[in-house]
Amino acid sequence: MRLDYLTIFPDYLAPLRLSLPGKAVESGLLELHVHDLRTWTHDRHRTVDDTPYGGGAGMVMKPEPWGEAFAALEVAPTDTIVFTTPSGQPFDQRLAEELSGRDRLVFACGRYEGIDQRVVEHARDIAEVREISLGDYVLNGGEVAALAITEAVVRLLPGFMGNAESLVEESHADSTGGLLEYPVYTKPPVWQGREVPAVLRSGDHGAVARWRHEQARRRTAERRPDLLAPSALDDGTPIERAVPADAGELLTLQRACWMQEAEANPGAYIPALHESLEDVQAWLREWDTYVVRRAGRLVAAVRGRVEGPEGTAWDIGRIMVAPDLQGQGLGRVLLEHIEAVAPATVTTYLLFTGEGSLRNQRMYRKAGYRLRSDLPAPPGAVILTKPRRQDS
Template identity: 85%
Template sequence: MRLDYLTIFPDYLAPLGLSLPGKAVESGLIDVHVHDLREWTHDRHRTVDDTPYGGGAGMVLKPEPFGEAFEALGVDEHTTVVFTTPSGEPFTQRLAEELATRQRLVFACGRYEGIDQRVIDHAREVAEVREVSLGDYVLNGGEVAALAITEAVVRLLPGFMGNAESLVEESHTGGLLEYPVYTKPPVWDGREVPMVLRSGDHGLVAAWRQEQARRRTAERRPDLLAPSALDDGTPIERAVPADAAEVLTLQRACWVQEALANDSLDIPALHESLDDVRAWLAEWDTYVVRRSGRLVGAVRGRRDGPEGQVWDIGRVMVAPDLQGAGLGRALLEHIEAVAPAGVTSYALFTGAASARNHRMYKKAGYRLRRDLPAPPGAVVLTKRRR
């Protein structure tokens, strides 16, 4: 893979010669070229920027040096030009994997207020263009982002990592953050390595690591657990305030059925207003499912109990015409999966006479807890988190 960097601060990219990237250059696995954009200027001051049209603070990198640089470097349809910019698409492991399949990457490192838009438009006419952002913040220039993207991409190239298995169980591989890792000694500063890692039981170790990865992801990056998807690819998405009206409509349809099953209208969900739904949407982690633009399922959860160890699950709702097709079970599994670290059990309640619900929850591993207080006409069910 060939990597070119266009920058006005070439020394900023000196780390490309260090550690594993440096060894990859020496071995010929990657071909790295850092170019000073000022090489393609023609005035005695080697000017690369100018004031923005329309006024405003800061300076904008001029189009002429980039245009000449692209021509001199032979940028063509076999090239992917990466513009590092805070207004680009978020950089992810998936994007790193995609870029690792390219023959050649050219990084255009912006500075000041950015690069003249015509440079990007021109690049799109002759090459593949990706505008990429490291995150929702602003750096002084694009060199740091170019280095980070390079590290993430080239380590995926065959032969780059001495031990290819190192790539298998990493953060963002398989959608989860990496589990905690330990090394010798077994006890340090009074802190012990978990016994399961010293047990020699590979099955227990694998299960522990998977659970720790899921818990860490739920605690630090719950957005990675959602949206998830149903078997048919339909996404399960986090609810937003604008969903309140549709959630209210679905809720009333579902709880009319509950009222009929339990022969009672004394059900709080049946009497909530739009403002009530808006209020609890702001307090609960709520997820919804849409099909053909229609909101057909929802579920919510929040921490409860001593030290927040209980994940309170509620409002498992499926449109009446879709009930019995497994959507309720999928929503239940999803809300369990996004429970944050520290949660040790799940709890929910349903109508005492809601036979369909009881069957679903029993199959999902919940057990009836008549010893726990419940709203009038309802029963509590719990399940230990494994």
């Protein structure tokens, strides 16, 4: 693979020669070329920027040096020009894998307020163009982004890593289902009073694999819940995170569901029957809420949030299924889903239901919950808890 870098600060890219990328260059696996964009200027000040048309703060990089640079480097249609810009496509592991299959990448490292848009348009005429952002923040220039993208891409090249197996279980890898990587440990077995988990020293490879998967999922749920693939029903219907626009349908659904609860629990005060649209909008901001839609209709939902000073209890509530779809297992699947997305700090699940809601109580007991008469519950309700399975 050949990598070219166009920049006004060539020294910024010196780290390319360090560590594994440097060894890959020495072995001939990589070919790196850093070019000073000022080489293609023609005034004594070597000017690469000018004021923006339309006014505004800052300066814009001029198109002429870029056009001459692309021509001098003989950029071809089979090449990929990467513009590092905060307005680009977010960079992730999938994109790194895609770029690792290219024969040549040309990084255009912008500065100031950016590069004249005509440069990007011209680049599209002569090669493939990818506008890429490291994230939702702004850097002084594109060099840092180019270094990060390079590191992520070239380590995927066959022969780059000494042990290719080290790529298999990394964060975001396809083999992990996109989960973050599990915690790792090495010797000594005890350090500053902290022990390596016993399962990792057990020699039971199956138990180790299960522990690692569970830890990866917990870490992902806690730190990057957006990476978790939506759970799905048996028919493939996804369970999706609720959005503010769902408030109206949630209000309608919970009133339909809790009318049944009112019939099973006469005289009990049921908050879900007395909430306004504004109330639902407010709790949507405070609870992790998930919904199921069928044919465009919101038919089921569940919510959860951390309770307690230590954040060890996961309060599960509003498990609701449209009356015409009850009895099909939707409630059970929603319960399993909301348990699975609980943060890693959670050790106990808890929920409330009506004293007279015997069908609900049967479902919860079947799922491992137990009635807790020793814990205070609202009038007319009972509380059930279930310990979260913890692997040592």
